Amino acid sequence: MTAEYRITESRLGGEPTLVVTAPDDRARAVVALRGATLLSWQVGSDVTGEPKELTDGYRDEKELLAQDGVRAGLLAPFPNRVAHARYRYDGRHHDLLPGHHGDRLIYHGFAREAAFALAHATTTPDSARLLLRTTAIRPGAYSGYPFAIDLTVEYTLTADELSVDVRATNVGDTTAPHATGWHPYFSLSRPIDDLTLHIPAHTLIRTDAALVPLPGEDARVPLDDRPDLDFRVPRRLGGAVIDACYADLAPGTGGRIETVLADPATGEELRVWQHSGYLHVFTGDTLARDRRASVALEPVEAMTDAFNRPDQAAALALEPGGSRAFAFGVRYVGSADAAPAGL
Known part of the structure; x- marks a missing residue:
């Protein structure tokens, strides 16, 4: 009988987690039930042959509860900031x-x-799937x-890929503003300065000093005008x-939009994919722990401060009884398999 992926219950301190492991132990993911938060994703490296940690997640219960750095946080019902923590809707x-009259930062x-x-779990010899649900909002x-x-x-885990599909359903009786995103930090076991x-x-997207996008079309600047960030x-x-x-993302030949983090020394790559939306990039310079040890590559459904932007209103609107999904993921490509991005 062919062995299947395994799903086991565990804990991070007092926080319940689910551990997903491939039959050959060369792929593994750990997800906390708090926030449906990815804590770890490991894939067998074709360089060393050993499982390689590819994310920089929360290491203990204290970090998870403090939410410092929002490591692999699921971002909903809004990604990034809402200016002054206020918005007008309908x-x-x-x-x-x-x-709060002082620091009104919310994100x-x-x-x-x-x-x-x-809610549900399935395993096969080739993959495992976890379906997590909350009615907290x-x-x-x-x-x-x-x-x-x-x-x-x-969450779907295979030998070399982690896929995430987030679905929001409006179970109320009024239209709701909603957008989803993900805030993972990725590492290839080298200083990020050495990666491409x-x-x-x-x-x-051009912002003010508080990292809030400028109004209207003033928010968009061609990357030809910003070679330092191109x-x-x-x-x-x-x-x-x-x-x-980053906006106006171009899909590759296979239809996925792929952002590629690579190690030139080994040829290994991480391909962060999405089908729509925007990509936020953060090099971790202000993290409390391990600054610039990893890079946050964040697929987001809407831009920062979308709740206050008329140009985002239609994309945010979730009608009563309506559902909307936002899918994204990441694939590890070993040195022997690397090919041009988008293929």
Whole structure:
């Protein structure tokens, strides 16, 4: 009888986790039920033959609870910042931090701290699938967001790929603003300065000092005008300091939009894929732990401060009873298999 992938229950301190392991132990993922958060993803390296950690996730319960760096956080119902924690929707004003008069920074939504439960799991000799669900986002549960959203997160693990499909369903009786994103940090076991990056984007989102996009079309600048942040041709990261959003992403031959992080010394690659949306890149320069040890490559459905942008309103609107999915993932490509991005 052919062995199948295994799913076992474990814990990170007091936090429940699910561990997914391939039959030959050469692929492994650990997901915390808190926030449906990916803690670890390992693939057997074709360089050493041993499982190689490819993410820089939370290492213990304290880090997970503190949410510092939002490591592999699921971003919903909004990715990145909402300016001044306030927005207007359907004629009503909403305050995400009522009573706060000092620091009004709010970012990355609520789902990353919500309690998820395992709804379904399947295993085969070639893959494993986890379907996680939360009903935590309800009117009154989170200040300034009086909407009812069910979220499901489907993780699929194969020998060389981790895929994520997030589906939001509006179970309330009013239209809700909603967008999804993911905030993973990736590593190839080398200083990021030595790695190369390829981003198939044509436009950069221009922001103010608070990293909030400028109004209207002023937010978009052609990458021809920002050669310091232009990675349309793969090049070494070096000392580049990046906390920026890329738009007008171009799909490759296979239809996926692929951002490629590569190690020239080994030929290994990580191909972060999505089918739509934007890509935020953060080189980890302000992290409390292990600055610039990894790179955040973040597929996001909408740009920063989308809740306050008329040009994003149609993309955000989730009608009562309606559902919308946002899919993304990452594939490890060994040195023997590397090929031009997008193929």
